[in-house]
Amino acid sequence: MDIEGFRKAGYQAIDRICDYYYSLQKLPVVAQVQPGYLAKVYHTRLDALAAPQREQSGIQLDEQPSMHRAGDGRDGLGGETLGLGDHFMNSSAEGGGVIQTTASEACIVVCVAARSLYMRQHPDAKLEELVIYTTSQTHSLGVKAGLVLGLEVRIIDVKAEDDFALRGEALRTTLETDVGKGKRPFIIIATVGTTSSGAVDRLGEIGEVLKEYPSVWLHVDAAWAGVTMACPEYRGTARLEDINKFATSFGTNFHKWGLINFDASMLWVRNRKHLTDALDVTPEILRSQQHIAGVVIDYRNWHLGLGRRFRSLKVWFVLRSYGVEGFRKHIREGIALNEYFASLLRDFPDISIVTPPSFALTVFRLVPCGSWDHSAPITEELLNMLNRAFYARLSARSDILLTQTVLNGMFCVRFAVGATRTTVEHIDIAWEIIKEEALIALKDSELKVDSSQGVI
């Protein structure tokens, strides 16, 4: 949809809201449909069952489901597009999907469910013995879940030689040591596409280790990179098969790289009962016949708060507007542009790509191996000082926005593609800016090294 198409659709949306208010008095107060009606409509209209394969001309929504509370959180829309197994779908009647506010809240939710399940299975356990497992590359959502729940978080170190991914052996050793000390592992948060460097934990190895620890919940956080699974060719890299085989829960944010505005954090679980067993509070005042009969899914028992917004509509709008092929094109373009960016870096001798480009992310730093010619050797400390100066120069500019990270002590710069309108020209412009600042930073550091013999 182009800008003028958006203007037309936007005016129509405003008109519909006005029509609604003009007719409000004549509308019934209570919805005239029964819970479950929308699923039936979907199943009889195959073209609406899944996200359309191609872009729809204009946006139409034949069945406006906003009057129907239980219509929220259509897990099939996103889940089928990503290739998730049927056992994660609401239609399985055992697993299910729900839109959470953020990946961090999804992480808290699964930690609550896992803790609750563990405590039911081990009534003698003390909360003080429970441990959440993450790696040094896990997003701070892991540490935050520990802070919120007041539980211990064990951060497992990962190695540069493994591209900062968690290996089965490191997990096994840590679990054995901790269990030996009386600790009780109950959940591990693995990552597909870490924030720092796009690392993908070795889910197959992790799954094999966890066979010996059946009480440990495996949550796979793919907040940023999960959307790549919409493209069949990236499902291997994103370890979809292992996710379907081993993950107890899986989450990805459609609001990061997935075209949908914040917030649309998708969470799927293998067993929805683990959520409701942990979180269901249904006071008399909110009970309905359908709830009692189990016909309605009450999503408030699937997340932290009790109220929720109707977010699935915007997911539907975007998938309908782009179509699955359009969505894939967006992902593929992001990855192609990042590959192009990485190819530019490779031609610049004083820049080192720190980890292999992952999806649409490249992590790099200045390593003046080509032109460095001083009496002082290049220590890691000097490199970090050089790169901090380089990044400070980039940060002072208003025409580019990059972020920093530290990978096992190495200060690095992150370059991520993901915006809808980014083209080759934007990459070229970005590269010119980066090169310009790199050359100045390198020159500055040489002057400083020359004048002070090694101390920048």
Place this chain on the structure above:
Amino acid sequence: MDIEGFRKAGYQAIDRICDYYYSLQKLPVVAQVQPGYLAKVYHTRLDALAAPQREQSGIQLDEQPSMHRAGDGRDGLGGETLGLGDHFMNSSAEGGGVIQTTASEACIVVCVAARSLYMRQHPDAKLEELVIYTTSQTHSLGVKAGLVLGLEVRIIDVKAEDDFALRGEALRTTLETDVGKGKRPFIIIATVGTTSSGAVDRLGEIGEVLKEYPSVWLHVDAAWAGVTMACPEYRGTARLEDINKFATSFGTNFHKWGLINFDASMLWVRNRKHLTDALDVTPEILRSQQHIAGVVIDYRNWHLGLGRRFRSLKVWFVLRSYGVEGFRKHIREGIALNEYFASLLRDFPDISIVTPPSFALTVFRLVPCGSWDHSAPITEELLNMLNRAFYARLSARSDILLTQTVLNGMFCVRFAVGATRTTVEHIDIAWEIIKEEALIALKDSELKVDSSQGVI
């Protein structure tokens, strides 16, 4: 603003979005303002400092603050309108306000902060000893906070003769008993305007009792009724003075009765450091100069998730559109309409108002004292069966939506006013429907009692 005014403003908003996309390429990537700029603008433009007293003609937003992350969550807008003390405002540099997603999430947040504070003060405490206090009338958010955090929740019974409000004496007795058993009270969730019946806990008495328990955090949940404090004449009923004197934190939902669309759940705390001490995770990647210097408030350390939406803008739009006087008018009209409704009930002999009408809520049930003339006495059980049948009739209709509640065993019907467009005519129509169904329910029950001698 009328419907055509909305249409005009809506078109303008769509046009602005289109203009934004047309000019996107020319805009700087990084915000051209420094953190704190908005507060300075506000302080130099007194007309924009507080919510306007009168409705603004058209909606204008001179300083569009969306580029400025720290501009989110303007606590002053709502807090000053409600009459909260300065010590709850961000400007106090000690307290502060933040928009949370729901009152239930706000409740989890304060429980986390209170637990974290308690555990720092009592390093020998075990999580298993901690207790959250609520009453039998507290919203299920209290029980849910306990489920999420895995902590014990003590539900204190309240009495019909106290209009279902928590009294100081009941709290004192419960605390003494629990502490005697080795329990560790760390937070009490009191309510101003319970969901069931609009009860207002006796905050003054509670505050006095808590002087003997300085480690117990007092959270006041006024999710529904807090907005009445915008009107000076209801501040006494809503116990504003006690809130300002005793509450450690206070929350109200502007998305319930406060004209703002879900979600806009306001939370104020007396000491913001208690939130950040409990929740701050700032990884290297997200650090900024301003954060390090303490200039920027990072609201992600004030709530459960790490991301957040920019919700203060809609609060600002609504308060600017209505003005404080317009906002008060809306609240006053709701309360007046409820008083009118209650007066209609009082003229109907077989209906009993169960608790005094509270703000815009009336709780009632059928008590056929006038016309009941059977051999079977009216037991509580029979009354509940009668009222369940009455409510079932009301629920089967599509032209009215009422909710049920159970107050110390009494099944009751709730009538709440709060929608923007409700008028006297709507109350009259509702009353005709309620009367019609009441008469049928009463007649049906007489027939059943007659035919089966006491068993409805």
